[in-house]
Amino acid sequence: MSEVALEEPAAGYRVDAPPSEFAPLIDELYREEVLDARRMPLEQKLILGERLFRWACAVTLAGIRSQNPEADEPECQRILRERIELGKRMGTL
Numbered sequence: 001m002s003e004v005a006l007e008e009p010a011a012g013y014r015v016d017a018p019p020s021e022f023a024p025l026i027d028e029l030y031r032e033e034v035l036d037a038r039r040m041p042l043e044q045k046l047i048l049g050e051r052l053f054r055w056a057c058a059v060t061l062a063g064i065r066s067q068n069p070e071a072d073e074p075e076c077q078r079i080l081r082e083r084i085e086l087g088k089r090m091g092t093l
Contacts, residue, residue: 020026037045057080064076064083071079087093 040048060083061076061080064079065071068076068079084093
């Protein structure tokens with residue numbers, strides 16, 4: 001999407017969501033986030049990307065530990081690596 005397109009009023013992007021009085025505000029906030037991200041320096045994007053990845057790994061590890069209470073830390077790390085590899089093969093990572 002071009003910068004010009006984002007300068008226009010935000011259009012609804014949730015096709016299946018029920019109408020809400022807050023939809024225009026949500027759309028506007030999303031548009032502002034996209035514009036802020038586009039202005040962000042590449043170095044900051046890389047740092048934030050790494051932080052997001054580490055956070056996602058921590059959340060996933062918490063889920064793995066919950067699903068496998070008998071697993072030790074190396075086993076949980078192995079399961080996490082398997083899930084990351086699966087995500088790569090599926091094209092979601």
